[in-house]
Amino acid sequence: MGQSYSCHKISGGKVQGEILFSQDGLCFYLVDPKTGVVIEKEHCLYGKSIAGKIIVFPYGKGSSVVQADGMYQMKMTGMSPAGMIVENADTTLAASAIILEAPMVNKAATEFYRDVSDGTRVELDAENxxxxLL
Structure with missing residues (x-):
């Protein structure tokens, strides 16, 4: 195992996957649940799949119903992100992750953002x- 970074548990779980950074906030309702592809036209990840990735994003967008439904639809089709590292987790986003048992953390160490880039494989141990880095 490689370098480790501290973070703060929002929703538990332990997963491995490739990192995918988003500069834009994410609305899970604007992700195609059949493919995991972001369909929000102005989004920096437009046309890219977040399925199976550990997605790093600044905040969630949309109402509680929209966020929870979007995450739920993705979970039902097996197209969910493996895990989520969020900078500013609002109550809606956090509650959705907890209900759907999706590993989510916030408060990742500053060095994480400096050292890690798209495609880096990591293990996200949200529980601890x-x-x-893998």
Missing amino acids: GVIT
Whole structure:
């Protein structure tokens, strides 16, 4: 195992996957649940799949119903992100992740953002608040 970074558990779980960064907030309702592809036209990840990725994004967008439904639809089709690292987790986003048992953390160490880029494989241990490079 490689370098480790601290983070703060929102919703537990332990997953491995590739990192995918988003500069834009994410509305899970604007992701195609059949493919995991972001369909929000102005989004920086438009046309890219978040399925199976550990997605790093600044905040969630949309009402509680929209966020929870979007996450639920993706979970039902197996197209959910493996895990989520969010900078500013609002109550809606956090509650949706907890209800759907989706690993989510916030407060990742500053060095994480400096050292890690798209495609880096990591293990996200949300339960213990650790992100480890693989």
